[in-house]
Amino acid sequence: MKQLRQYIRKILLESPELQGELDEFIFNREHVPETVGGGTQHREYAKEKIKRLKDDPNYFEDPNHPWPTDKEIDQGINLRRDVKKFWNEHADHNFWNNEIAALHDLGYYGGISNTFYAGAEFEPEKDLPFASFVKKYPIGKRQKDEMSTYGCYDDPQEIAIKMNDDELSLCVKLKGIVTYASATDSFTESRSEATPTDFKRHASSGMPKRPAVSHSFQSGFVLFDKEDLEDRGSIGELVIDNWTWDTVYVMASVFPHHFIRDLGKLCKQNGINLVQV
Known part of the structure; x- marks a missing residue:
């Protein structure tokens, strides 16, 4: 039966043939444009940064590796953008949107809190990213800015395993539309590397998160369907759009009791489901 499914996938040009098609799409051209700034910079931010470097007398341009022009x-x-469009045209959306949990790590940018003394109170915007998250993204409100998340099968045991494997001590589960999936970090754009012009450009649709593309891009790590996930074993980055949320997961064993107590209070006050893993 498994061989039959694989044969059917091949006939329908599903992955892994899709990875080959994506390689052809990217590299079968005279010049492959490079994503600048490590992949996390938005369009105008990248242009302004290059301009600042050119104007800075302390920086010298390497003639063998010239700075990119605005056109480049x-x-x-x-x-x-086109690579992400390719994914959306070929991916198994039913699988990604209905069988996979999108977990946004609240400790990704520098930890959860440094106030673990007894009786500590939450200090929104300072110590606990979760309190800031609640304030910025109210429960039940659809968000149009895309978000990068970890991903796994939407099953309590699978979520616990994912949190343990990737050290996700505190995370929220987002519910929305998956717009890209990869077995590795895709180095998508960051809102922290965007200018007011970038935000204005995407005001109606929301800020996008798209994979970085270069000569070293590996299409084999792009995940189109369940078979790809089974082959690769895990999801490195999952991009989700038009999302909302109502559940937070915490690895209770890594936090003091007072932290879990106060976290529970905050969740109860805001109608948030708290799941201890």
Whole structure:
């Protein structure tokens, strides 16, 4: 039966043939545009940063690796947009949207809190990213800015395993539309590397998160369906759009009791489901 499914996938040009098609799409051209800034910079931010470097007398341009022009930056952004479009045209959306849990790590950018003394209170915008998250993204409100998450099968045991394997001590489960999946970090754009012009450009649709593309891009790590996930074993980055949330997961064993107590109070006050793993 498994061989039959694989044969059917091949006939229908599903992955892994899709990875080959994606490689062809990216590399079968005279020049492959490079995503600048490690992949996390938005269009105008990248242009302004290059301009600042050119104007800074302490920086010297390597003639063998010249700084990209505005046109080249645009080409790189357009290619990453097209790669994401390719994914959305070929991915098994029913699988990604109905069988996978999207877990957004609240400790990704520098830890959870440094106030673990007895009786500590939450200090929104300072010590506990979760309190800030609740304030910025109210329960039940759809968010149009795309978000990067970890992913796993939407099953309590699978979520616990994922949190343990990737050290997700505190995370929220987002519910929305998956727009890209990869077995590795895709180095998608960051809102912290965007200018007011970038935000204005995407005001109606929301800030996008698209994979970085370069000569070293590996299409084999792009996940289109369940078979790809089974082959690779795990999800490195899952991008989700039009999302909302109502559940937070915490690894209770890594936090003091007073932290869990106060976290429970905050969740109860805001109608949030708290799941201890």
